[in-house]
Amino acid sequence: MIQLQSESASYQGVETLHDIDLSVSEGEKLALVGQSGSGKSTLIKLIYDRYPTNTSLVPQDYGLVNTLSVFHNVYIGCLAQHSTAYNLLNLIRPWPDQVEFVRKILIQLQLDEYLFRPVGRLSGGQKQRVAVARSLFQKGQLLLADEPVSSVDEQQSKVVLKQLTNGFSTMVLAMHDIQLALSFCDRIIGLEKGRIVLDSPSSALTNNDLLNLY
Amino acid sequence: MNTVYKHSPAWNVSWFFVVVATISLFFADIEIISLEPWQELKRLFLGLVTPDWSNPLEIGEAFLQTLAFAILGVAGGSAIGFLLALIFHWRWIQIACAFIRAIHELFWALIFLQIFGLHPLTGLLAIGLPYAATFAKVYAEILEEGNKSALQVISQDTSLISTFFYVRLPDLWVHFKTYTSYRLECGLRSSAILGFVGLPTLGYTLSSAFMEGHYSVVWALLILFYLLIATIRYWVRPALIPFYIIIAPFIIANDSEISFDNVQRFFTEDIIPAPIRNGESFSTSWHWFSDLIMTQAVPGITNTLVLTQIALVATGVLSLLLYPLISKHFFNPIGRGAGHILLVVMRSTPEYILAYILLQLWGPSMFPAIVALALHNGAIIGHLTGRYSSEVKLRVDASKGLNRYLYELLPRLYGQFLAFLFYRWEIILRESAILGILGIATLGFYIDSSIQELHFDKAMILIVITALLNVVVDTLSRYLRAKLRLKTSVDCRACNDYCAAG
Numbered sequence: 001m002i003q004l005q006s007e008s009a010s011y012q013g014v015e016t017l018h019d020i021d022l023s024v025s026e027g028e029k030l031a032l033v034g035q036s037g038s039g040k041s042t043l044i045k046l047i048y049d050r051y052p053t054n055t056s057l058v059p060q061d062y063g064l065v066n067t068l069s070v071f072h073n074v075y076i077g078c079l080a081q082h083s084t085a086y087n088l089l090n091l092i093r094p095w096p097d098q099v100e101f102v103r104k105i106l107i108q109l110q111l112d113e114y115l116f117r118p119v120g121r122l123s124g125g126q127k128q129r130v131a132v133a134r135s136l137f138q139k140g141q142l143l144l145a146d147e148p149v150s151s152v153d154e155q156q157s158k159v160v161l162k163q164l165t166n167g168f169s170t171m172v173l174a175m176h177d178i179q180l181a182l183s184f185c186d187r188i189i190g191l192e193k194g195r196i197v198l199d200s201p202s203s204a205l206t207n208n209d210l211l212n213l214y
Numbered sequence: 215m216n217t218v219y220k221h222s223p224a225w226n227v228s229w230f231f232v233v234v235a236t237i238s239l240f241f242a243d244i245e246i247i248s249l250e251p252w253q254e255l256k257r258l259f260l261g262l263v264t265p266d267w268s269n270p271l272e273i274g275e276a277f278l279q280t281l282a283f284a285i286l287g288v289a290g291g292s293a294i295g296f297l298l299a300l301i302f303h304w305r306w307i308q309i310a311c312a313f314i315r316a317i318h319e320l321f322w323a324l325i326f327l328q329i330f331g332l333h334p335l336t337g338l339l340a341i342g343l344p345y346a347a348t349f350a351k352v353y354a355e356i357l358e359e360g361n362k363s364a365l366q367v368i369s370q371d372t373s374l375i376s377t378f379f380y381v382r383l384p385d386l387w388v389h390f391k392t393y394t395s396y397r398l399e400c401g402l403r404s405s406a407i408l409g410f411v412g413l414p415t416l417g418y419t420l421s422s423a424f425m426e427g428h429y430s431v432v433w434a435l436l437i438l439f440y441l442l443i444a445t446i447r448y449w450v451r452p453a454l455i456p457f458y459i460i461i462a463p464f465i466i467a468n469d470s471e472i473s474f475d476n477v478q479r480f481f482t483e484d485i486i487p488a489p490i491r492n493g494e495s496f497s498t499s500w501h502w503f504s505d506l507i508m509t510q511a512v513p514g515i516t517n518t519l520v521l522t523q524i525a526l527v528a529t530g531v532l533s534l535l536l537y538p539l540i541s542k543h544f545f546n547p548i549g550r551g552a553g554h555i556l557l558v559v560m561r562s563t564p565e566y567i568l569a570y571i572l573l574q575l576w577g578p579s580m581f582p583a584i585v586a587l588a589l590h591n592g593a594i595i596g597h598l599t600g601r602y603s604s605e606v607k608l609r610v611d612a613s614k615g616l617n618r619y620l621y622e623l624l625p626r627l628y629g630q631f632l633a634f635l636f637y638r639w640e641i642i643l644r645e646s647a648i649l650g651i652l653g654i655a656t657l658g659f660y661i662d663s664s665i666q667e668l669h670f671d672k673a674m675i676l677i678v679i680t681a682l683l684n685v686v687v688d689t690l691s692r693y694l695r696a697k698l699r700l701k702t703s704v705d706c707r708a709c710n711d712y713c714a715a716g
Contacts, residue, residue: 063609117216
């Protein structure tokens with residue numbers, strides 16, 4: 001499904017990824033682990049550039065519109081599936097069907113009581129869950145998530161990752177929490193200074209193996 | 215709990231203004247009263263493609279006068295404004311400046327014409343006074359907002375002047391410089407339109423050419439004016455400014471003399487209300503005054519407000535339509551370049567000139583005035599909003615086109631846009647009053663008529679009423695901005711960049 005061969009990428013003029021060979025089949029759940037600056041975000045961006053169709057994204061800075069409500073921010077995930085007139089009317093008065101669809105997702109993420117609250121008034125962890133909700137609403141064959149649970153507490157992290165795992169068959173997640181990476185993903189890619197130094201199924205690894213990367 | 219959908223306060227306030235504007239439309243006379251409106255428009259555009267520079271001496275003279283008045287007026291205003299800024303913490307100075315600022319330069323010109331005739335002092339004071347008041351306020355803000363930590367470490371014995379030049383001025387200099395040079399651009403526009411009331415600047419030549427139907431000359435003047443403003447940063451250099459200030463007084467047309475009899479008579483007789491001057495009884499005075507209010511002030515105020523409210527909403531709508539033209543989220547650099555030129559032309563043309571042209575073409579109704587105000591102010595706010603929008607960072611998977619406009623940009627920009635619009639509200643009101651001189655029944659019409667009938671006492675009262683109206687709207691605008699918590703992240707002095715004086 002994803003095929004990268006000897007790829008490299010730059011960020012702000014500096015080459016941050018070197019010689020990337022990566023192959024991902026459908027149904028695989030990958031975790032990218034490594035120190036900050038090792039190239040995880042750049043690799044996520046690279047994959048998105050190559051495979052933007054039917055791909056859901058959870059970027060590191062969430063990309064939410066603070067003046068719009070949680071509902072509208074989640075709805076943005078499927079703007080492309082409706083006519084512009086439908087989208088415009090949704091801004092003036094939310095379509096009840098769409099509200100129900102969104103509400104179902106928010107309940108799973110414990111955000112339903114903030115359905116119509118402006119996103120600007122949420123905490124960091126709540127905003128992050130809204131960004132996750134948008135990706136779940138959008139559905140899609142592939143999920144690319146850059147630190148999707150970094151601002152969320154331990155118990156909620158597990159809830160969020162469970163939802164993502166159920167919602168997407170194929171995922172590539174950049175994570176700094178190795179425990180969560182090993183629990184929810186079946187394949188671990190380790191990055192160091194822009195190169196892939198580890199590519200192994202989770203079952204064959206322990207915590208200690210991964211600590212070497214940090 | 216936020217489980218029931220509620221629109222934001224900004225949404226509600228916006229629709230309130232739209233409703234007010236719609237109601238105002240019923241009170242406005244907006245028909246096009248012209249025999250062949252499209253013919254004239256066609257002839258006007260023909261002039262655009264055939265500009266006529268065959269009279270360089272006349273054009274050059276008009277431009278020199280415009281420049282001389284602008285430079286001296288702004289320089290003088292800046293100097294006095296600075297001195298006032300130093301004592302701006304006194305309440306009565308703030309009130310006095312607010313009042314002086316509320317009167318448009320053209321109204322000041324009409325006043326000074328009665329005192330000094332066509333002597334250059336009329337033009338210089340007409341620009342200098344309101345500009346001094348505006349400079350006072352902005353300079354005071356700059357001084358206030360400047361970092362004062364260095365002041366705390368300086369020895370108590372240091373003289374005030376040394377303190378100022380060593381500790382305060384170096385950091386603040388760039389703010390003073392930026393604002394003052396933007397104000398010079400405004401000064402050029404103000405100077406140009408003073409020609410419409412008789413002073414020898416651009417407006418005079420332009421209106422003469424227009425009356426004779428020489429549209430080619432009109433466009434030649436306008437194009438040169440745009441070039442002058444567009445190249446401002448090339449000829450306004452700090453080293454050259456003292457030079458300009460020194461030669462300007464020699465350039466200024468100076469063949470009138472001030473009659474001191476005029477001056478004296480103006481202050482002791484002309485502006486004293488007639489019944490008081492003639493020692494009439496209280497009931498006669500009251501009758502005179504209430505007659506003035508009912509037959510002139512009230513219709514003037516109503517029409518001014520009607521025009522302002524319609525123009526305000528029209529400006530808002532137009533800005534929202536125009537800003538994508540210069541936003542990097544919608545157009546490539548070539549498209550944006552064209553957008554820039556369009557907006558620069560629209561905002562460099564003084565509203566007065568735009569209104570003048572449209573009124574000549576379409577007749578004396580409110581419609582041309584609405585269009586003129588909306589085009590000029592829409593371009594200004596469109597530019598500011600567009601510039602702000604280019605700073606917004608979008609996600610890589612952000613939607614495109616109309617969806618992008620509605621969901622990604624408009625919600626993020628709306629607060630800033632409203633702040634700009636409310637800031638401009640008071641300026642639009644001031645312009646609406648002034649456009650009365652051109653024939654529509656706003657306050658300017660009654661003021662101008664009173665002056666022509668030599669009823670300077672009535673004119674003064676009406677001018678004071680106009681200033682008060684302006685102060686009321688300014689206060690209301692401030693209140694709304696505070697209530698809706700509309701703070702501009704782009705410094706609101708940027709709004710001043712595009713002129714508190716049109």
